[in-house]
Amino acid sequence: MARALATTQTTLLPPGKISVELVVNGVETKFDVAPWTTLLDALRERLDLTGTKKGCDHGQCGACTVLVDGRRINSCLTLAVMKDGAKVTTIEGLATDGALHPMQQAFIDHDAFQCGYCTPGQICSAMGLIAEGKAKTPDEIREMMSGNICRCAAYPNIVAAIQQVMGAS
Amino acid sequence: MINFQYTRASDVSDAVRQIAADPTAKFIAGGTNLLDLMKEDVEHPTRLIDITRLPLTKVEETATGGLRIGALVPNSDLAWHAAITQRYPVLASAILAGASAQLRNMASTGGNLLQRTRCFYFYDTATPCNKRELGSGCSAIKGINRINAILGTSDACIATHPSDMCVALAVLEARIHVAGPGGERIVPFADFHRLPGETPEQDTNLDANEIVTAVELPAEGFARNYTYLKIRDRLSYAFALVSVAVGLEMDGTTIRQARFALGGVAHKPWRDPSAEAALNGQVASPENFRRAADLALRDAKGFEHNAFKIELARRTIVRALTQASRGTPQSQSNKKIA
Numbered sequence: 001m002a003r004a005l006a007t008t009q010t011t012l013l014p015p016g017k018i019s020v021e022l023v024v025n026g027v028e029t030k031f032d033v034a035p036w037t038t039l040l041d042a043l044r045e046r047l048d049l050t051g052t053k054k055g056c057d058h059g060q061c062g063a064c065t066v067l068v069d070g071r072r073i074n075s076c077l078t079l080a081v082m083k084d085g086a087k088v089t090t091i092e093g094l095a096t097d098g099a100l101h102p103m104q105q106a107f108i109d110h111d112a113f114q115c116g117y118c119t120p121g122q123i124c125s126a127m128g129l130i131a132e133g134k135a136k137t138p139d140e141i142r143e144m145m146s147g148n149i150c151r152c153a154a155y156p157n158i159v160a161a162i163q164q165v166m167g168a169s
Numbered sequence: 170m171i172n173f174q175y176t177r178a179s180d181v182s183d184a185v186r187q188i189a190a191d192p193t194a195k196f197i198a199g200g201t202n203l204l205d206l207m208k209e210d211v212e213h214p215t216r217l218i219d220i221t222r223l224p225l226t227k228v229e230e231t232a233t234g235g236l237r238i239g240a241l242v243p244n245s246d247l248a249w250h251a252a253i254t255q256r257y258p259v260l261a262s263a264i265l266a267g268a269s270a271q272l273r274n275m276a277s278t279g280g281n282l283l284q285r286t287r288c289f290y291f292y293d294t295a296t297p298c299n300k301r302e303l304g305s306g307c308s309a310i311k312g313i314n315r316i317n318a319i320l321g322t323s324d325a326c327i328a329t330h331p332s333d334m335c336v337a338l339a340v341l342e343a344r345i346h347v348a349g350p351g352g353e354r355i356v357p358f359a360d361f362h363r364l365p366g367e368t369p370e371q372d373t374n375l376d377a378n379e380i381v382t383a384v385e386l387p388a389e390g391f392a393r394n395y396t397y398l399k400i401r402d403r404l405s406y407a408f409a410l411v412s413v414a415v416g417l418e419m420d421g422t423t424i425r426q427a428r429f430a431l432g433g434v435a436h437k438p439w440r441d442p443s444a445e446a447a448l449n450g451q452v453a454s455p456e457n458f459r460r461a462a463d464l465a466l467r468d469a470k471g472f473e474h475n476a477f478k479i480e481l482a483r484r485t486i487v488r489a490l491t492q493a494s495r496g497t498p499q500s501q502s503n504k505k506i507a
């Protein structure tokens with residue numbers, strides 16, 4: 001099992017596959033990956049969770065944003081093996097019993113997307129922002145959401161959607 | 170991405186043992202710089218040693234009234250830490266001026282110190298670059314050098330160090346705690362990063378087999394008169410063209426002690442003792458600020474596309490000193506420059 005992973009050079013593992021355990025959207029998942037598999041590729045290609053998008057693959061766009069142990073991160077710049085044992089929430093994990101999460105509903109209410117490619121990342125990032133509790137004003141929301149680029153420029157509507165959820169909570 | 174082996178370090182001495190045993194291994198912390206460079210084939214370690222589970226995640230008081238920040242404290246946690254926002258607000262401000270909320274959640278204190286330059290040619294493996302491959306030449310000197318350095322450059326390299334956090338650490342005169350096969354040592358911040366000289370492949374004076382364990386802040390935090398002013402092409406999520414961190418000790422309108430450092434202009438955060446000394450004992454006035462700025466930039470040298478940085482740096486220094494002396498530091502959310 002991955003947590004018993006080799007920690008000294010005398011027991012170095014071959015560069016084959018390493019077993020990883022993640023709790024993804026509340027479901028315990030165990031799978032083998034090559035060490036160079038990013039969390040993003042593991043989610044999309046091993047777990048078929050293609051809601052999380054790959055925009056740049058270099059930390060420059062935010063399309064790959066997911067929550068790991070409740071914190072928003074860029075899943076393209078971390079390795080799946082490094083997150084062994086973590087709880088991961090993706091866009092697929094937000095709705096409960098077919099009912100949209102209030103943040104998803106707010107994005108629809110405010111028309112906060114056009115093509116939708118950045119949207120899963122925007123919504124996960126917004127969830128992280130609310131959990132952090134640092135941004136209060138529109139200026140602060142804009143600044144703390146700057147890691148999510150929207151090529152369709154839905155920015156004013158994204159801010160309005162986040163404000164709706166903040167007002168309700 | 171390139172292929173590599175992956176191991177975890179169980180404690181600091183195990184990390185040092187593992188890195189010393191394999192010259193082609195690298196530590197990985199947040200991964201935000203290293204994995205990016207591995208995807209570009211700029212870095213190609215054959216083994217990654219994951220140090221993220223080491224117990225270097227605390228912010229602790231020191232016996233001398235300062236703070237000891239573990240190398241694995243995430244940038245975001247550090248920026249919001251009460252002791253930092255209250256006692257070292259210039260550090261909090263500089264961190265929040267950098268990258269994005271997601272990246273700051275991932276980036277570690279140690280990794281931020283050791284992030285590599287964003288010089289376009291360093292990233293482009295089809296072009297010569299002395300930092301990537303010593304002796305191949307520097308493509309930036311006669312190339313697209315808009316983001317490159319104006320101070321402390323050499324004929325071998327004109328790269329800048331891209332960190333915002335480090336500019337504040339330079340003003341605070343932090344001390345870097347490192348551990349290696351020969352034991353532990355402490356490096357003053359000014360001696361941690363290097364100028365390029367003839368050896369631009371080395372960014373810092375950290376030995377290949379050493380690990381950064383902590384960053385220590387002395388007691389003086391300049392909590393009253395400080396600012397971090399960052400000028401960039403877009404207002405957020407962009408590296409600095411020029412940035413200035415300031416810490417002043419004021420006595421009414423007189424400056425008792427001045428410290429300021431520049432980011433985005435050199436291979437390391439840039440301080441100039443003579444420019445700072447010119448402010449000590451002087452009244453906080455536009456003329457005195459301009460004189461200090463001129464002194465700090467007296468040896469500045471522009472290249473084809475970045476000569477604008479000299480005047481930009483001059484104005485940014487004056488503005489930052491004004492903000493700090495008035496006790497009105499730059500906000501990192503409302504981007505209006507007061």
Ligand SMILES: Cc1cc2nc3c(=O)[nH]c(=O)nc-3n(C[C@H](O)[C@H](O)[C@H](O)COP(=O)(O)OP(=O)(O)OC[C@H]3O[C@@H](n4cnc5c(N)ncnc54)[C@H](O)[C@@H]3O)c2cc1C
Pocket residue numbers: 058059060195196197198199200201202203204205220240266267268269272275276277278279280281282283284331332333334379380381382406407408409
């Ligand atoms: C799109 C983007 C925008 C960014 N914008 C900014 C910005 O505006 N301002 C800014 O300052 N930064 C910015 N950054 C850079 C970011 O701050 C750095 O990538 C980050 O701080 C690196 O930390 P890390 O823990 O992820 O390092 P890693 O990528 O894990 O490591 C970086 C290097 O440090 C070494 N290392 C890590 N920890 C240790 C240790 N404890 N001891 C010895 N060696 C160690 C690694 O071996 C590696 O060589 C940006 C990054 C991206 C991707």
Ligand code: SF4
Pocket residue numbers: 286288289290291297298299300301306307308309310317325326327328369
């Ligand atoms: S400036 Fe430095 S990093 Fe950039 S091309 Fe020249 S040698 Fe390489």
Ligand code: FES
Pocket residue numbers: 053054055056057058059060061062063064065074075076077
């Ligand atoms: S895909 Fe990760 S930030 Fe763009």
Ligand code: FES
Pocket residue numbers: 112113114115116117118119149150151152153154
């Ligand atoms: S909705 Fe198209 S990129 Fe944001």
